[in-house]
Amino acid sequence: MSDSLNYAYYPGCSGTGTSIEYDMSTRAICAKLGITLNEIPDWSCCGSTPAHTVDHTLSSALSARNLALVEKMNLSTAITPCPSCLTNLKTATHRMGKDEFRDDVNKLLDTPYNGGVDTKSVLQIIVEDMGLDALKSKVVKPLKGLKVAAYYGCIMNRPPEVMNFDDPEHPMAMDNILTALGATVLPFPLKVECCGASFGIPRKDIVMSLSGKLLDAAQDIGATALVTACPLCQMNLDLRQDQINSANGAKHNIPVFYYTQLIGLALGLDEKELGIDKLCVSPRKVINDIGAEDAS
Amino acid sequence: MKIGVFVCHCGTNIEGTVDTAAVAAASREFPGVVFATDTMYACSEPGQDGIIEAIKEHKLDGVVVASCTPRMHEPTFRRTLERAGLNRYLFEMANIREHVSWIGKDREANTNKSADLVRMAAAKLLKNRPLFSKQFPVNKSVMVVGGGVAGIQAALDCANGGLKVVLVEKDTTIGGKMAKLDKTFPTVDCSSCVLGPLMVDVAQHPNINLHAYSEIEEVNGYVGNFEIKVKKKASYVDWDACTGCGLCVEKCPSRKATDFFNEKLATTKAINIPFPQAIPKKAKIDPDFCMKIQKDKCGVCAKVCPSEAIDFTQKDEFITENVGAVVAATGFDLFDWTVYGQYGGGKYPDVITSLQYERMLSASGPSEGHIKRPSDGKEPKNVVFIQCVGSRDKSVGRPYCSGFCCMYTAKQTILTKDHIPDSQSHVFYMDIRSPGKLYDEFTRRAMEEYGANYIRGRVSMIYPKGDNLVVRGADTLMGAQVEIDADLVVLAVGAEASVGATDLAKKLRISYDAYGFFMEGHPKLKPVETNTAGVYLAGACQGPKDIPASVAQGSAAASKVLGLFSQDMLASDPQVSVVDIKRCIGCGKCIQTCPFGAIKEIDFRGMKKADVIETICQGCGICTSTCPQGAVQLQHFTDNQILAEVNAICRF
Structure with missing residues (x-):
């Protein structure tokens, strides 16, 4: 089976910087799970939010360049951990389904891209290609007693006709993974709410309010940790948690993991490999408490 | 045959882009045509009188009217012919309005095409024969x-x-x-x-x-x-014996049967009568929940029934x-709203349908007219109504307006206030559609007298917060996002065709x-x-x-x-298929393809032949194109008549 788990890997720019622990933990767990990641040689930025808000053709060209590189690798599927990168890759593919648009994009490229590559999130291939049973069988350190809220962010599954994965209003992929890892997954009502995204820079107040609501809701349901799959969500909730607390007069102290880090912990990987020390809100107590009920 | 042609102006509908006088002039050259004229409104009384006069004056025995679609006025002109003493089937219509004047602006091209259509009609008319209806009795x-x-x-x-x-x-x-x-x-x-x-x-x-x-x-x-x-x-109860006394319902120990009458708000007994005023008031057993039928235990209803009506073996x-x-x-049936993930998709017990709410309000409902939240039985104070759930929404395949939801929502806000005076209703609406006698006044009353808070906009999300639900939506008049803490959310679910409607349509x-x-x-x-x-x-x-x-x-x-049924006998349409028994080889293909079961097999001197039951045949013509021998011909649309039209149009 592991023969088939062979993908082109697109880390995305934040994976080399602000969310390096997402990239580290993704690579670490894939190695452990027998998922082969072939980093796309000479990959470039997908254009992120700025590109597609300015020009659809130029934005799609940035994505199409990377997909054309994948075609050269003779791989059918490219995967990325980042939902924002994924949205750009998928939207470019979607738009290039129209002949006229595709021609416009390809005029900008040295190597034209003709749409032979499927793009998915790392999350999707773990759930769909590898399967929860296979994942569960590799768990050595169940996350017993860890009460988590799975937070997907607004673009992992939406718009549904482009993303084509999981339920756009009530996604379950991460919930199911975390359950397989032995964690207690609480019903988080704001799974697909926006965290404020890149408004953290021009309108910090919006992030304070939106991400603040997410933290409040997580606390309301009794979660001791939030779990995300998006670098920007993670940053807003983790890096800015202190700012949110002072803006809203709150006292949150909720560690915000990438789901890949928790898979890594359950697989028995070393915290260093998973970049646990990169998290701003210390997860020390939460991690120490895992399995504590067993001991007592 | 002496044919008269009448080219209608239809006011300016046709004359605006067709030179009707020129069409009439051209028609005079067509085979069989002895008279042709243009006329302002052929269907009007003077128009029809003109046709009758012309028939008498020129001794016409066939008429072509070039005007509109035959759907509306073919019967009109056929009656005109009958009044003039001609058989109603010695008439043809050329549609130069829907097929010509309304779809093209080139007057010259339109005039030529109209003339061609008249030529076809006249060519067919030459092959037409008088047809006569048969009479058959009616079961009243x-x-x-x-x-x-x-x-x-x-x-x-x-x-x-x-x-x-x-x-x-x-x-x-x-x-x-x-x-x-x-x-x-x-x-x-x-x-x-x-x-x-x-x-x-x-x-x-x-x-x-x-x-x-x-x-x-x-x-x-x-x-x-x-x-x-x-x-x-099978109701498992002999309804001739059942008196509807309800003793069986009272004694039945199985309480978990689905209560369809109360829209699943409650459960009911395995043997039940849906409501006190039911007509007929007879009991029925739900076999899925009956312990006697499922496990051969119990049978209490049979023991208590004073009229021995229970029959567990009924088929x-x-x-x-x-x-x-x-x-x-x-x-109709109600739209299945659980496709809307943003309303919880059925996860939240306090999001209910308008018909469930109706049962809650009803004194004969499961809560005896008290509004109670399904989750904890508490009386709600803030009730949010969401309109157009499964109406006017292309994304769920329901682009049409269900028509009555605006009104019943207004009614439900009024009833909410009547039941719970310190309650507040909030209504998310798209547009208020209340055309009807005293309808708009009624919705105004809900707002002005009963204080319902109407918010123009759609709801994007319902999520739980503590014991309550937060309803988030847009207020498009204020250009703002609104969030309302709701104790209960009522969805104005739209109407859709009832389950099994299409099956019945096929049968009918x-x-x-x-x-x-x-x-x-x-x-x-x-x-x-x-x-x-x-x-x-x-x-x-x-x-x-x-x-x-x-x-x-x-x-x-x-x-x-x-x-x-005011007539004792009905006239059959003579435009039916007729089998030429000499050509029929008895292959039976027509019997198989006839969608109406109008062709039967007969024995003709020891040979199998097809025979059309005139009163059942709907004149669709499928048999005529199926018959390998050309033995079935549809009266008024015979091969010869259709070929005459084809020849008239393919002259070059």
Whole structure:
């Protein structure tokens, strides 16, 4: 089976910087799970939010360049951990389904891209290609007693006709993974709410309010940790948690993991490999408490 | 044959882009044409008189009118010919309005095309032969399918008009959706108090034979003489013996059966009578929950029944009813709103449908008229109503307006205030659609007198917060996002075609639209007729309708049936297939392809032959194109007549 788990890997720019622990933990767990990641040689930025808000053709060209590189690798599927990168890759593919648009994009490229590559999130291939049973069988350190809220962010599954994965209003992929890892997954009502995204820079107040609501809701349901799959969500909730607390007069102290880090912990990987020390809100107590009920 | 051609101006509809005088002039050169003229309105009284005068003056024996679609006025002009003493089938129509003047602006091209169409019509007319209708007797009884308010009205009107009526209802009681309602708009009068007496009338009327808990299995025959097989579903109770005393229901220990009448708000007994005013008031066992049927234990109902009516071995039974006409009044069902993930997709118990709310409001409902949240039984103070759930939404395949939701939502806000004076209703709406007598005044009353907070915008999300729900939506008039803490959310679910509607349509051989609603004969002029003779429509099966409109249609359908039955004999349409027995080789292909079962096999001097039953044949022509021998010919559309038209148009 592991023969088939062979993908082109697109880390995305934040994976080399602000969310390096997402990239580290993704690579670490894939190695452990027998998922082969072939980093796309000479990959470039997908254009992120700025590109597609300015020009659809130029934005799609940035994505199409990377997909054309994948075609050269003779791989059918490219995967990325980042939902924002994924949205750009998928939207470019979607738009290039129209002949006229595709021609416009390809005029900008040295190597034209003709749409032979499927793009998915790392999350999707773990759930769909590898399967929860296979994942569960590799768990050595169940996350017993860890009460988590799975937070997907607004673009992992939406718009549904482009993303084509999981339920756009009530996604379950991460919930199911975390359950397989032995964690207690609480019903988080704001799974697909926006965290404020890149408004953290021009309108910090919006992030304070939106991400603040997410933290409040997580606390309301009794979660001791939030779990995300998006670098920007993670940053807003983790890096800015202190700012949110002072803006809203709150006292949150909720560690915000990438789901890949928790898979890594359950697989028995070393915290260093998973970049646990990169998290701003210390997860020390939460991690120490895992399995504590067993001991007592 | 001496043919006269009349080219109609239709005011400026045709004359605006067709030179009708030139068409008439060109027509005079066509074979057989001895007279041609243009006329302002051929269908008007002077127009028709002109045709009659011309027939007499020029001794015409065939007429072509070049005007509009034959759908509307072919019968008009055929009657004109009859008044002038000609056979109605010595008439042809050239459609130079829908097919020419309305679709092109080039006057010269339009004039030429019109002349070509007249040439075709005249060429066919030369091959036309007089055709004569046959008379056949009518069975003056009617079957009404569906016992909601529309079907009840149709049945009572027919029965009061002296007809024998067979009323077939799929549930164990008549009453339909209206029986589930607490109050009706815009009068806020008690629904069951208005409907109840009508239901009793149905039960007591000597002319009405009610088959409840029954469905149409098979329909054969034709207008005036339908033969309909009805399935009487097994109720496990002998209804001839059952007195509806309810002792069995009281003693039944199985309490978890689905309560469909109360929209699943509560559960009911395995043997039950849906509500106290049920007609017929008979008990039925739900076999899925009956311990006797499932596990051969219990049997308490049989022990307590004073009339020994319980029969655990009862099977479905089939009966045949012969009627002359059918009224379909199968109503509607509610849109399954759980496709809306943003409203919770069914996860939150305190998000309910409008009909569930109606049961909650009703004194005969499971909470005896007290509004209680399903989750904890608490009385809600903040109630949010969301309109257009499954209406006017292309994304869920329901682009149409269900028509009555704006009104019942307004009614429910009023009732909410009446039940809980310190409550506040909030209504998310798209537009308020309240055209109807006293309707708009009613919605204003909900806002102005009862203080309902109307917010124009859609809801994007419902999520739980503590014990309550947060409803987030847009206020498009304020350009703002709103969030409302709700104790209860009521969804104004739209109407869709009832389950099984399309199956019934196929059995009745009537058309239905893309959503499963039955097609009327003409959207304006034949609202209760179908394109199948003898089959009529009433109520929401034709499209979403409120009670007054459903009742009006019920009466309209009844008047059509009474009109049909005012004659003892009906005339058959002679435009039917005829088998040339010399050419027929008895292969039977026509029998297989006929969608109406109108062709039977006969023995002709020891040889198999096909034979058309004239009164059943609908003249569709499928057999004529199927027959390998060309032995079946459709009268008025024979191969020779059609080829004459083809030759007229392909002259070069």
